[in-house]
Every structure is written in C-alpha cells, then in structure tokens.
Amino acid sequence: MSGLILLGVVVQLVAxxxxxxxxxxxxxxxxxFDNNTQNWGHAxxxxxxxxxxxxxxxVLLVISFFAGVPHxxxxxxxxxxxxxxxxVLAFASYSVPGLGALHGLNALAVAGLAENAMRKARVADRAPAAVA
Incomplete structure (x- = not known):
C-alpha cells in the first residue's frame, strides 16, 4: 500500500x-490563463x-493494525x-500562495515516508517467523 502512495506522489509530480x-x-x-484554465495535468x-x-x-493506516510489522x-x-x-497545504496555498512551496516540499516528505514504510514492511516480511 505504501508503494502505491509513493507511486501516487510520482504521478502527482509528473502531472x-x-x-x-x-x-x-x-x-x-x-x-x-485565468480561472477557467484547466488541462488534463491539473485534473x-x-x-x-x-x-x-x-x-x-x-487504507494503509487500517492495514497497519493487522500487518504485524514492527512499529x-x-x-x-x-x-x-x-x-x-x-x-491542508494544498487548500491553504490558494489563500497564501507562498505555502505552495511547502506543499511541494511536503510531497517529498510523503514520498520518503511512504518509501520508508514500504522498506520496513519488506524487511518484516523477510524476517523469520517468531517461535510461539
């Protein structure tokens, strides 16, 4: 699931x-260019x-409660x-355009956090099962 979020961020950047x-x-x-300007990338x-x-x-948050991944x-x-x-930053940036820079920067944070979650899940998946 976190891999799909990471992919979504990449799609966002491209779009x-x-x-x-x-x-x-x-x-x-x-x-x-005015309020009526729209194209496939914006959509x-x-x-x-x-x-x-x-x-x-x-969905990732809900699944995380049952996945058994440490942390x-x-x-x-x-x-x-x-x-x-x-x-929140996306909507706030309409009123305070300078926040758009934080919106772009936070996209990288979302990608990094999703990648980290994906990596932790893969490591947990490869770990030997604990003996009960």
Missing part, C-alpha cells in the same frame, strides 16, 4: 509539471492528490499525517 508546461505553451500560443493532480492518495493513506502503525501514522498536511 503538475506537465500541467504548467501546457499552460506556458498555451500562453505562448496566444491563449489566456489528474487534483484527483490523485485529493482522493486517491488520501484514501490509500487511510508499522507508527510508520503508517507518519505517512497519514504527512498526507493530511499535504491536503
């Missing part, structure tokens, strides 16, 4: 970069970041917290 380069290209071609970024990744973070709940909580912060 937002493609979206803004499309806007720049459209403006260079005489287009206008994908909104769907993946606003629904898919938060849902995956909730797995802690890792899942870190990922979940970073995802919640990411959504």
């Amino acid at each position: 937002v970069a493609a979206a803004w380069f499309q806007v720049l290209s459209d403006v260079d071609d005489g287009g206008v 994908l970024h909104s769907v993946v970041g606003g629904m898919v990744i938060p849902l995956l973070a909730v 797995g709940v802690r890792y899942a909580l870190f990922v979940f917290g970073a995802v919640v912060l990411q959504v």
Whole structure:
C-alpha cells in the first residue's frame, strides 16, 4: 500500500509539471490563463492528490493494525499525517500562495515516508517467523 502512495506522489509530480508546461505553451500560443484554465495535468493532480492518495493513506493506516510489522502503525501514522498536511497545504496555498512551496516540499516528505514504510514492511516480511 505504501508503494502505491509513493507511486501516487510520482504521478502527482509528473502531472503538475506537465500541467504548467501546457499552460506556458498555451500562453505562448496566444491563449489566456485565468480561472477557467484547466488541462488534463491539473485534473489528474487534483484527483490523485485529493482522493486517491488520501484514501490509500487511510487504507494503509487500517492495514497497519493487522500487518504485524514492527512499529508499522507508527510508520503508517507518519505517512497519514504527512498526507493530511499535504491536503491542508494544498487548500491553504490558494489563500497564501507562498505555502505552495511547502506543499511541494511536503510531497517529498510523503514520498520518503511512504518509501520508508514500504522498506520496513519488506524487511518484516523477510524476517523469520517468531517461535510461539
């Protein structure tokens, strides 16, 4: 599950970069950038970041209670917290655009935390079973 969150962050980065380069290209071609401007990259970024990744973070947190990964709940909580912060920063950035920089930076934190959770789960999966 944490691997899917990591993949989602990568999709987010690709989508937002493609979206803004499309806007720049459209403006260079005489287009206008305003409140009605929307393209596939912005739409994908909104769907993946606003629904898919938060849902995956909730599922990861629920699964962590049953997975038997040492400190797995802690890792899942870190990922979940970073995802919640990411959504808050996204909405707050509309009012305070400078927070958009923190939104971008926090995306890297979400990716790192998800990768760490994935690594810990893989290590736990390879560990020999404890004798009862």
